[in-house]
Amino acid sequence: MTTPVDRARLGKAARSRVPRSAHAHWLPSVDRADPVAVLERQGRDRLPELLPIRYGRMVASPFAFLRGAAAVMAADLASRPHTGLTVQLAGDAHLLNFGLYACPERGLLFDLNDFDETFAGPFEWDVKRLAASVAVAGRENGHGEAKVRRAVLETGAAYRTTMRRLAGLGELAVWNERIDAASLAPLLRSAHDRGHAGSSLTRVRRRTRLQALGKLTEVVDGRRRIVHDPPLLEPAGVPDMASLRKIFSDYRSTLTEERRLLLDRYRFVDAARKVVGVGSVGLRCFIVLLAGRDTDDPLLLQIKEARTSVLEDHLPSGPFVHHGHRVVAGQRLLQATGDIFLGWLNGPQGRAFYWRQLRDMKGGADIAGMDPEDLLAHARLCGTALARAHARSGDRIAIAAYLGGADTFERAVTDFASHYADQTTTDHTTLSAAIAAGVVTAEPGV
Template identity: 55%
Template sequence: MNAKKAKKPKRPVPPPGGRYGTEKERAARGRAARSAAPRSSHAAFTPSAQRTDPVDLIEAQSARRVQELVPIRYGRMSESPFRFYRGAAGIMAADLAGTPRSGLTAQLCGDAHMLNFRLLASPERRLMFDINDFDETLPGPWEWDVKRLAASLVIAGRANGFSDRQRASVVRAAVRSYRERMRAFAGLGNLDVWYTRFEADDLQRQFAPVLGSADRDRWERARDKAREHDTLQAFDKLTRVVGGRRVIASEPPLLVRLADLLPDAEHHALEKRISRLIESYGRSLSSDRRFLLESYRVADMARKVVGVGSVGTRCWIVLLLGKDDRDPLFLQAKEADESVLAPYAGPGAFRTQGERVVAGQRLMQATSDIFLGWERLQGIDGRRRDFYVRQLRDWKGIVVAENLSPKRMKLFGTLCGATLARAHARSGDRIAIASYLGGGDVFDRALATFAELYADQNEKDHQALLDAVRAGRVRAEAA
């Protein structure tokens, strides 16, 4: 008897109006969400009586990292409340879980502080403004990203000596920009939203009427500097010729060649594994980009310390060479751990953490690095870890928060708010979110209050880390 042929599962049929329903239903859903979480309720922040000690949360993250690098993480977070905030996404995620939720979700950056918005290169070699870091990306309440951005502006404003009124103006401008852009996106078609991007040249023309000559000159210099931060610049800065061979120049402890990091047998074993990772991660790229990757050969590799919150995660930089020794490509393979949002928003839909990061980045960014991909790597300790791979440096320009006046931070916050709205509009129900936000400034004012309250909490948490360092509970090193 012939076995019955298994039936193929039916492809789900989208409901009328797409994933979210009709336009009318979506707008109604947004208005109804105000009952569950009034817009004014987002002003509130009161730490839970059961709030976990912030140093305990940081140490729990550090336990999974390279232990010899952990003191550098604590040293960087100790420097200022703003540096602490950059490394404390996990602390804030736990706090945000107890704040009001509209019930509307989007793909989150997960760490949308102001310095994660910067100038980046598009594959077409255009200079763009977009979100940069997606280590914590996950679907979740859209409010969480906006609140992390708002609080970062207040913390940076306090460091710069801004008055209460100036800080409130900065935050309200950023949140208003988010709200107004989301309402504009609600009126656009799906493809129009998807194709929206913020090019540096267009931004200069848009902001020219409100910029003085000094600010226009500063913007020009920022664009030029971003274009100089490319692979060739990294190549000249990070490599040298030894015995006729181009190698990465060690600068311990922040940059160490594998050959200098481990005994011969171990470093050769790890080099082989990382080489296989670079080869096999190409399967996560489109066929044309995989073809381009295969035209390069691996020349050297090193361990690199990056960022503030990421210090201690395994991060390998790999030097590849093309047609000759002046045709370099630097790739960065960075360890991807579980998102700090996962305990509160769910684990997400992807099998590996590297794919989670890459999928979130591709969804939120207007255009992404052509070499962005993911793979798993088995270390010489036998443990399998998830990684995502991208170019080390490709036209990157970052604002120096300490150099921003109230006026310039207000303009920068406005741009960040618009950029975050575009990212959320691609992945979330923009019509429902826009309907929830409305045309008034209730939400803007609420977040200005929240941001001040959370900045107070961040200062207390920063002090807790300083106290832990002084007491010898944790060790901090400057690097």
């Protein structure tokens, strides 16, 4: 059995492959792929009528571009040497993919909340994507460069110190680690931060399935139906409705026995196609309305297409053939506790899908409205949550030893984030020019 001393030695040995200071470097290679071409390749098998919405959302700002350009950044990260210290990556760990959600015991947790791109890879790729998103968001909010760099530095510092703390704990203690509402206050340094977190908690607690029922459904001729709001929310056609009814019954087989029993107490009422996110626009996504005891006892589930992770072209193949299974397994591994209705299945034409609850006390941060202190506090929480997730799946002792006790790693990542924020602005301009030239079509504001 490998001892903690041996594992720490492996982590320190990784410094000879990639010194911590080397993470500062970013310079696009001469053969770097055109970012618009990367996005167009991603769109080839998506719903073509929705792609203009995707480009319209991405061109709104550099941060919106970064959100939708996980494939672009994955290729960029892969062009640099990496540590070889492998974890289950979230794959798209930008600021808006962290947030609050209700655990099965109805407490609120802060954690990662998007796993479409999850895959096994070098831990620093998630850290760099998170750091770059902090830099882009801070600049977009008009924060001075010194304040932006401080927020990025704190992100890396939170990751490093959390990983080092978890390296000293036992396996069950690490597995049971979580950031719940009660533990948020000690992680925030000022009364201002705690006040902001308190108002966020109040808003999220109000976002129940009953609130969603009132917002997303209406009663027509005495029957509850999903509201139609084209092109973002449209009724499922007859073929889609028939398929959804069939795969709903198939999906239950991926749940544990007690959860199948719970699901069987709901009946299928209605379904609609929904446009979600930025980078996900064009993927096949539906919401399904179920009723339990009566029509005022709703359950809203989301079924979303799972495609190849943007990381897969750059890393060794993983254990999952089914991409819905990959997403579900990654979420279960990375989140402190997961959605009880999380499952996967094959859909029409052999496409992979996964299921989850649509909304149940879930909420993300309003990044655009954050002042420098709010952004710093949120970024610090994200760095802490990311380290907790990585510690469950990777060798936390080796990673902690690689990171060390000094701030060398986070200073290097802060430099990288600054350079990559410049790159994101350039790529955003490239997309804007492609739209203006008619290379791609965008539908802004949708």
